[in-house]
Amino acid sequence: SAVISQKPSRDICQRGTSLTIQCQVDSQVTMMFWYRQQPGQSLTLIATANQGSEATYESGFVIDKFPISRPNLTFSTLTVSNMSPEDSSIYLCIGTENYGYTFGSGTRLTVV
């Protein structure tokens, strides 16, 4: 199965700044998704990263706040823009190929 390298693993950021998270897959995956896991809670889907086109966002998430890129089938980025303390969370990418799912290692973001 695929292996996803997610960076950074953690970061502490000032409010009002932006952070870009990267996921690199060692093989092509058909679909890539970005999730958020707030403290003590489950995983919430932010968006589906579409290769070469705009991501598909879930209700409550917008492109201006969470711009996503997916230039090819092995790489995607999520940017958390204009951060506030409420954005403190774990951000996770998940790739899937033929219904086999691979998780990134997660990015633990703290906004101060």
Place this chain on the structure above:
Amino acid sequence: TQLLEQSPQFLSIQEGENLTVYCNSSSVFSSLQWYRQEPGEGPVLLVTVVTGGEVKKLKRLTFQFGDARKDSSLHITAAQTGDTGLYLCAGVGIQGAQKLVFGQGTRLTINP
């Protein structure tokens, strides 16, 4: 929007007791996965159930997929302190989008 209702959200029992966690939806899923997550770690896949009525056993853990593929349960027999963690169910929709819909999670504590 497909939703998974997971219950209970919190469960604290004594070592040796049995427990059941439920995942319910009004939607049909093509498959359903169960994950266990420990603090600071990513979710680890325990099992995938695909066929309505399917029962899978993993040592003391028994997983069942409802006949209509709308619900699932996880039963743990003779719980041990090492079973402590966050248990997540996640469904794969039938529309072909392959995105995982996660339940709210069950935070299980097994007391010695």
